[in-house]
Amino acid sequence: MKEGSGKRKISVVAAVVVVALIVFAMTFAVGRLLKDPTTDQGYQAVASKVAKAQSETQTNRGKTKALTKQRDELRSQVKTEKQQSEKDLQLVQQYAAEPDSSKPDLILESISPDIDPLYTELGGGIDLYYYPRFTVRNNTGHVMYGASLDYQVIGKDGGVVDGDESAYVSNVVIYPGKTVVLEDMLKDAGYSGDTIKPVKFSASVTNPKYPDSTQSVEGQYADDVKTVVIP
Amino acid sequence: MSNDTSDDMNDDEAHGTRANAGGSNAAVSNADGANQHELKHAWEHEPQTIGDRIFTLLDDGLTKLKTMPIDTMVSDASQRAVRIAHAAVKPLTILAVLAVLVGVGVAGWTAGGYSVAVQNSPEYHRETEKLKWATSDLMESKQDVENRNRQIRQAQSQLDEIAQQRKQYGQIVSEIKQAQQQSEDPKITVTAIADYTKSFTYYTVPITVHNNTQDTLTRFTLYYQAVDGSGNVAHNGFAMGESGTTCAPNADCAIRIFDMYNPAGTKIIPVSWNVTTQSGESSNGRYGADVLSRQF
Numbered sequence: 001m002k003e004g005s006g007k008r009k010i011s012v013v014a015a016v017v018v019v020a021l022i023v024f025a026m027t028f029a030v031g032r033l034l035k036d037p038t039t040d041q042g043y044q045a046v047a048s049k050v051a052k053a054q055s056e057t058q059t060n061r062g063k064t065k066a067l068t069k070q071r072d073e074l075r076s077q078v079k080t081e082k083q084q085s086e087k088d089l090q091l092v093q094q095y096a097a098e099p100d101s102s103k104p105d106l107i108l109e110s111i112s113p114d115i116d117p118l119y120t121e122l123g124g125g126i127d128l129y130y131y132p133r134f135t136v137r138n139n140t141g142h143v144m145y146g147a148s149l150d151y152q153v154i155g156k157d158g159g160v161v162d163g164d165e166s167a168y169v170s171n172v173v174i175y176p177g178k179t180v181v182l183e184d185m186l187k188d189a190g191y192s193g194d195t196i197k198p199v200k201f202s203a204s205v206t207n208p209k210y211p212d213s214t215q216s217v218e219g220q221y222a223d224d225v226k227t228v229v230i231p
Numbered sequence: 232m233s234n235d236t237s238d239d240m241n242d243d244e245a246h247g248t249r250a251n252a253g254g255s256n257a258a259v260s261n262a263d264g265a266n267q268h269e270l271k272h273a274w275e276h277e278p279q280t281i282g283d284r285i286f287t288l289l290d291d292g293l294t295k296l297k298t299m300p301i302d303t304m305v306s307d308a309s310q311r312a313v314r315i316a317h318a319a320v321k322p323l324t325i326l327a328v329l330a331v332l333v334g335v336g337v338a339g340w341t342a343g344g345y346s347v348a349v350q351n352s353p354e355y356h357r358e359t360e361k362l363k364w365a366t367s368d369l370m371e372s373k374q375d376v377e378n379r380n381r382q383i384r385q386a387q388s389q390l391d392e393i394a395q396q397r398k399q400y401g402q403i404v405s406e407i408k409q410a411q412q413q414s415e416d417p418k419i420t421v422t423a424i425a426d427y428t429k430s431f432t433y434y435t436v437p438i439t440v441h442n443n444t445q446d447t448l449t450r451f452t453l454y455y456q457a458v459d460g461s462g463n464v465a466h467n468g469f470a471m472g473e474s475g476t477t478c479a480p481n482a483d484c485a486i487r488i489f490d491m492y493n494p495a496g497t498k499i500i501p502v503s504w505n506v507t508t509q510s511g512e513s514s515n516g517r518y519g520a521d522v523l524s525r526q527f
Contacts, residue, residue, distance in 0.1 A: 016328050023332050024339035031343025037352035046358045053365035060372030067379035074386035081393045088397055088404045095462070096403045117432045117491055141403070143410040171454035171503050172467050173410050173517075176403065180464040206406040212414075 097177025099141035104219045106147060106201040107137040109179055111228040113196055116185075128188040130230060132196055134167050135181050138174045140217050142205035146170040149182050149202075153230070154195040161194055162186075170204075197227045285325060292322035413519035418444050418506045419451050421518075422483060424525035427494050436488035436499060438470050440478075448478040450507035453486060457497040466492040467502070477509070500524040 037043050100107075116129040132151070138144045147169055153162035167184035174180045200220045207215040295318050349355050397404075423439040442448055450471070457466040470488040478484035488499070501522045505515040 012324075016331070020332055020335045024335045024342075027336040027339030028343035028346065031340035032346050033343070035344040035347040037347065037349045037354040040349040040355075042349045043352075043355050043358060046355065046362050050358060050362045050365045053362065053369045057365065057369045057372045060369070060376050064372065064375040064379055067376065067383060071379055071382045071386060074383060074390065078386050078389045078393070081390060081397075085393045085397050088400050091404055091407050092400050095407045096400075121432050143403075143406045145410075169464075169467060171469075172456045172464055173502055174464055175407065175410070175462060178462050178464065181466060206409060208402055208406075211405055211409045 095175040097175075099139050099176065103139055104201070104221065105138075105140045105217050106149070106203055106219065107139045108198055108221065108226050109135040109137055111135075111196055111198070111226060113228050113230045115231065130186040130188060130191065132165075132167060132184050132186055132228075133181050134183075134198065135179050136201070137179045138176055138203070140203055140205045141176055142208070142217075143176065144172075144174040144180070144203050144205045145214055146172065146204040147174075147180065147182060147201065149198055150200050151184075151196055151198045153186075153191055154197050154227075156193055161191065162189070191230045194230050195227050196230060198225050285329065288325055289322050292318065292325070411520035413522075414517040416443070417504055417516055417518060418442070418514060419448070419453065419478075419484075419504050421453065421501050421523040424499060424523065427488075427527065429493075432491050434488070434490055434493055436470065436494060438486050438488065439483050440486055440504075441483050442478045442480060444506075444508070445480045446508040446510070446512075447480060448484075448506050449509055450505075450513075451478050451484060451486065452505045453501050454503045454505070455488065455499050455501050457492065457494055458500055459497050465497050466490075466494075468492065494527045496527065498524055498526040 038047075099105075112133045112135075114131040114133060116131060119126055119128055134149050134151075136147065136149065148166050149168070150164075150166045152160050153165065155161040165184060165186060167182040169180055169182045172180055198221045200218065203217045204214045205217055207213045419440040419442055421438060422441050425437040425439075427434050427436040429435075438453065440451060440453060442451070452469050452471045454469050455467065456464045457468075459465050468488060468490045470486045472478065472484060472486045476484070488494075501518050501524065503515060503517045505513070507513045
């Protein structure tokens with residue numbers, strides 16, 4: 001009787017186990033079949049990454065759009081400025097030169113003590129005039145509209161024979177670095193063999209504060225300035 | 232066999248001390264009528280649902296407990312307790328088994344779900360593919376932003392450079408522009424510069440000017456400079472009308488350069504003008520760079 005009961009119990013337990021296995025197998029199968037992968041954490045992690053990347057991409061595209069506009073504006077500004085700058089540079093290259101600070105504002109290039117051609121042509125008979133011509137270079141760094149140069153006639157003994165002469169030029173436009181000729185008429189007083197020596201100068205240049213007006217720039221020539229002997 | 236086992240179980244509960252474990256029908260007939268009835272109830276209606284069966288089993292157990300015949304019981308209290316316990320074992324066991332089965336079912340369901348390799352599902356594949364593209368798009372968009380920023384920095388540094396350059400040349404450029412601009416509308420405009428002629432030591436250059444005023448001009452002078460190929464001013468001078476001539480309003484009038492300077496090889500550029508009207512009013516001004524000039 002005991003053995004029988006035990007056997008039955010074992011059978012019952014075995015049956016329960018079998019049923020449990022079947023239940024497990026079936027529910028396992030159904031669970032597996034009905035599993036929605038989109039509810040899985042792994043899937044959702046990927047999906048949220050996708051959403052994040054997409055939203056960041058959208059933000060970046062918006063940024064790019066704004067930046068593109070900004071870039072295009074700047075580029076057209078660069079273009080305009082560049083054209084303007086090139087025009088400026090062209091003007092500078094054509095008309096301007098860097099001043100040489102080691103030299104006076106009006107660099108004396110040459111002096112010629114010409115005799116009046118008419119006097120030469122006529123072979124005398126009229127008063128003799130010299131036409132001293134001073135070629136000077138505009139070293140003021142500005143546009144120059146006129147200039148004057150004071151000079152002396154130095155005698156053969158070294159004494160000043162005539163200390164109050166001046167050559168000038170006006171109604172001209174002299175760009176920086178360009179030369180201009182200042183002229184004078186000097187009535188002869190037995191100057192042949194004497195020396196013409198520049199002393200000082202004055203130039204009328206653009207006033208940097210008021211571009212439509214001029215200011216005067218003055219300077220002295222050193223003792224070793226170019227001179228010329230009157231023929 | 233299962234039939235037999237069920238009989239035995241009923242028997243067992245009823246008597247507890249049955250010698251015959253063989254479980255024949257004869258042995259069953261020994262059991263009381265109620266027991267037999269319950270057996271029939273449990274097994275004769277063959278197509279039963281699991282729920283029905285479980286309910287029936289539970290019902291059987293409880294009924295047995297309730298209808299336990301006191302007279303057949305031994306008066307001994309402990310034996311009675313044993314009988315009650317015996318009777319209670321079945322429903323409790325069933326309940327426990329049920330609980331276990333439910334647990335197993337839930338576990339099976341969950342495990343089934345977990346057994347699906349989500350990484351291998353088409354949905355997951357699609358999503359990872361999407362992520363690949365989205366990441367690529369994102370990289371590209373980041374690159375775009377970087378490119379734009381770089382281009383903006385470039386443009387800005389170009390602007391700075393240009394501004395620097397223009398600042399450096401600004402002063403002289405404005406002076407040059409100023410010099411090339413006419414100071415005002417000229418009262419006399421240069422309309423022609425003719426070839427020069429030489430007589431004796433003098434060079435004559437005939438020039439035509441137009442009187443832009445409504446006044447008769449008694450004096451109309453033009454200042455010019457002779458510029459060589461390097462832009463140096465080789466000479467400067469003036470041109471004016473014959474002594475005593477006047478220039479009528481809106482008329483073209485002849486003036487001339489009369490100078491010992493030989494203009495050959497230079498460009499004659501009018502620089503400024505100076506006029507006096509009949510009423511004695513004088514005015515002067517500078518020509519712009521667009522003035523008519525002549526290269527000899």
